[in-house]
Amino acid sequence: MDLNKYETAIFANGCFWCSEAIFQKINGVKEVKPGYIGGKTENPTYEDVCTGLTDHAEGIEIIFDNKLLSYQELLEVFFATHDPTTLNRQGNDVGTQYRSEIFYMTKDQKEQAELFVKTLNQENIFEKRVVTKVTEASTFYFAENYHQNYFNNNPEKSYCAMVISPKVKKFEKFFQEYVTK
Numbered sequence: 001m002d003l004n005k006y007e008t009a010i011f012a013n014g015c016f017w018c019s020e021a022i023f024q025k026i027n028g029v030k031e032v033k034p035g036y037i038g039g040k041t042e043n044p045t046y047e048d049v050c051t052g053l054t055d056h057a058e059g060i061e062i063i064f065d066n067k068l069l070s071y072q073e074l075l076e077v078f079f080a081t082h083d084p085t086t087l088n089r090q091g092n093d094v095g096t097q098y099r100s101e102i103f104y105m106t107k108d109q110k111e112q113a114e115l116f117v118k119t120l121n122q123e124n125i126f127e128k129r130v131v132t133k134v135t136e137a138s139t140f141y142f143a144e145n146y147h148q149n150y151f152n153n154n155p156e157k158s159y160c161a162m163v164i165s166p167k168v169k170k171f172e173k174f175f176q177e178y179v180t181k
Contacts, residue, residue, distance in 0.1 A: 005065070006030055006063045006064060006065055006066075007063075007064055007065075007066050007071070007105070008061060008062065008063055008064075008105050009061075009062045009064065009071060009074050009105070009109070010037060010059055010060070010061050010062070010102075010103035010104075010105065010137050010140055011059060011060055011062070011074075011078050011101075011102055011103070012037065012038065012057035012058060012059035012060075012099060012100065012101040012102075012103070013078060013081070013082035013084070013090065013100050013101075014058070014082050014090025014091070014093055014098045014100075015058060015090060015093055015098065015163075015164075016034035016035070016058040016059060016060050016143065016147065017034065017147070017150040017151055017159070017160075017164060018081075018082075018151075018163065018164050018167050019032075019034070019059075019060045019081070019082075020032045020033075020034050020060050020149070020150065020151065021150075021151035021152070021164050021167070021168050022077065022081050022167065022168055022171045023060060023062050023074075023077065024149075024152075025168065025171065025172065025178075025179050025180055026064075026069060026074075026077065026175075026178045026179065026180065027068060027069065027178060027179065027180045028064050028065045028066075028067075028068030028069025029062055029063070029064050029069065029180075030063045030064060030065060031061075031062075031063040032060050032061070032062050032063075033060065033061045033142055033143075033148065034058065034059070034060050034142075034143040034147050034148065034150070035058075035059060035060070035061060035140050035141050035142040035143045036049050036054070036056040036057070036058065036059065036097075036140070036141045036143065037056060037057055037059045037103055037137065037138060037139070037140045037141070038055060038056055038057045038059070038101060038103065038135065038138060039054040039055035039056030039057075040054060040055050041054040041055075041056065042139075043141060044056050044141060045144065046143060046144055046147065049097050050095075050097065052095040052096050052097060054097075055096060056097060056141075057096065057097055057098070057099050057101055058097050058098065058143075059101075059103065059140065061140050061142075062074065069178075071108075071109055071112055072112060072116075073178065075102075075112065075113060075116045077171070077175060077178065078102070079116070079120065079130075079132075080171075080174065080175070081167065081171055082100060083100075083126075084100045084117075084120070084126065084130045084131065084132040085126045085128035085129060085130055085131060086100075086131070087099070087131045091163075099133070100130075100131060100132040100133070101132060101133045101134075101135055102132060102133070102134045102135070103135055103136070103137035103138070103140075104134060104135070104136060104137060105137050110134060110136070113134045114134050117130050117132055117134060151164045151165075151168070
């Protein structure tokens with residue numbers, strides 16, 4: 001894959017297993033990799049990040065073809081598939097590593113993300129204030145191999161069946177036009 005033909009987006013919105021499974025389904029997304037971003041520790045491990053002491057968030061790096069999918073459309077999916085109104089929490093996952101944050105790669109991404117958050121708050125879309133931060137991307141550290149493609153590799157695991165699968169099905173139902181056939 002010629003990565004020079006594509007753009008990169010980085011989002012943190014809770015469990016990276018869930019996020020990866022959803023964004024892999026989108027037409028125009030070429031690759032999704034879970035990892036860690038926004039912290040102070042170099043080369044953190046999953047165990048390090050889980051302590052909450054590294055300041056990293058579980059995130060996903062998305063490589064996408066902007067001829068098939070816009071950054072704006074990625075933002076729509078990002079905000080629709082997690083709760084951006086809870087600080088440092090997604091469902092039962094609690095801690096700074098589960099925060100809602102957009103890590104922009106370009107000035108254009110920054111402006112689009114900030115406008116999106118502003119609009120959501122002005123229009124009171126979530127009935128609570130969106131707490132998603134918009135931050136310049138720092139080093140993205142890829143998660144360990146066993147985290148890569150986790151949902152597809154582990155469909156029998158209880159977390160996959162009980163948490164991730166319903167989220168993916170809900171995404172597929174409400175975003176049919178984005179789903180890869």
